[in-house]
Structures are given as C-alpha cells and as structure tokens.
Amino acid sequence: AQRVTQPEKLLSVFKGAPVELKCNYSYSGSPELFWYVQYSRQRLQLLLRHISRESIKGFTADLNKGETSFHLKKPFAQEEDSAMYYCALKGYSTLTFGKGTMLLVSP
Amino acid sequence: SAVISQKPSRDICQRGTSLTIQCQVDSQVTMMFWYRQQPGQSLTLIATANQGSEATYESGFVIDKFPISRPNLTFSTLTVSNMSPEDSSIYLCSGRGGGGGGELFFGEGSRLTVL
Secondary structure, three states, rough: OOOOOOOEEEEEEOOOOOOOEEEEOOOOOOOOEEEEEEEEOOOOOOEEEEEEOOOOEEEEEEOOOOOOOOEEOOOOOHHHHEEEEEEEEEEOOEEEOOOOOEEEEEO | OOOOOEEEEEEOOOOOOOOOEEEEEEEOOOOOEEEOOOOOOOOEEEEEEOOOOEEOOOOOOOOOOOEEEEEOOEEEEEEEEEHHHHHHHEEEEEEEEEOOOOOEOOOOOOOEOOO
C-alpha cells in the first residue's frame, strides 16, 4: 500500500522566514513524488516533481529515500506563497495525496 | 497542458436524489480520474474512468453509488446516487496526458451540499 503523510495541518511564518513543509511516504516500489499547490479560489496545480529536480517559485524538494521523505523548502517565504500544499505519490497509475498543509505567510 | 472544465461548480441537493457531474478536457488525455475531497480532508481517489468500459473503482467506492461514464477521450461524467449528507464534498475531475511524467491536471471541482 502507498501512503503519504504530511504531519502539519497548518504552518504559519513571517515574510522572509525559511519554510519547510514536511512530507513522508510509504511505498514498496520506486517512488515518484510531487508537490501540488492550491491558491485561494484556484484549482489544484502542480508545483514541482522530484524527477525534474527543478526550483519553482523558489521552492525545492529533494527526495530522500533513506528517510522516505520529500520535504518542500523555500529559504525566504513571500506572502503570495500562502496556499494549501499537497504532497503526492504516484503508484502504478494513480496518485495518492497527503492531507495537505496550509501555509500562511504573514507580513 | 490540459484544461479541465467541470459543471456544475456547485449545487445544493436533497437527500435521496442523484446528481451528475460533467467533466470536459480540452485535449486528449490518456487517463481520467475522479477524486473526492471531504471537508478538512485530503483528496481521495474514487475511480479511474476508462474510455468505453467500466470504471476501475478504489476500495470503498462502488459503481452503484458512483456510476461513471467516459464515452470518449475528452469527456467523463460522475453520478452521485441516492445522496445523503455524508456525500457533501468537493468532487474533482483530473486527467493525465500521454507524455508520461505523471502530472495530473485538475478541474476546479464541483462542490455538492446535501441537505
């Protein structure tokens, strides 16, 4: 069975502070992991995927197979980063989502 | 990328009735999925909509309660049958293109409230 755990429901930081949204997974195969984001009143959209090893909007995420983690990080949070963030694991054909973490960035 | 449109965007329904949600994709996708997002919960996969054949349901979801159709590559419907207040939720249509990579595109969701 595949499972994704996001331990924090809410993460509140001040603008300019570093951010780390935690994600741990459980999967017997080779994992394919994603971060999705949902801004207020917008649809869910892909933020980044571990395969591409890219930085989007200043966010990065490194897959750590030893710790089975895929934490999302940004060195300096911006107010516009406030959103709901979902970590997701792709199995054979379907995507399993974590419960999500609401990030609130205050001025 | 694919743009996915859903309708209705929201509805208020009476207990015992059924509602069909439509999902239209602007380009061909190889796979389409239906998710449910209950209040305060994550997205839960209901089923994979298969073109021209019966949908593949996840554990806890059955065809009698959530019949799904996918007559072609760009259109699918989800019906929530014999609704109860526990069915109040956001229902999301999603699609994946054929280029691999696993990215899903999502519709804006259909928010159903069952009284």
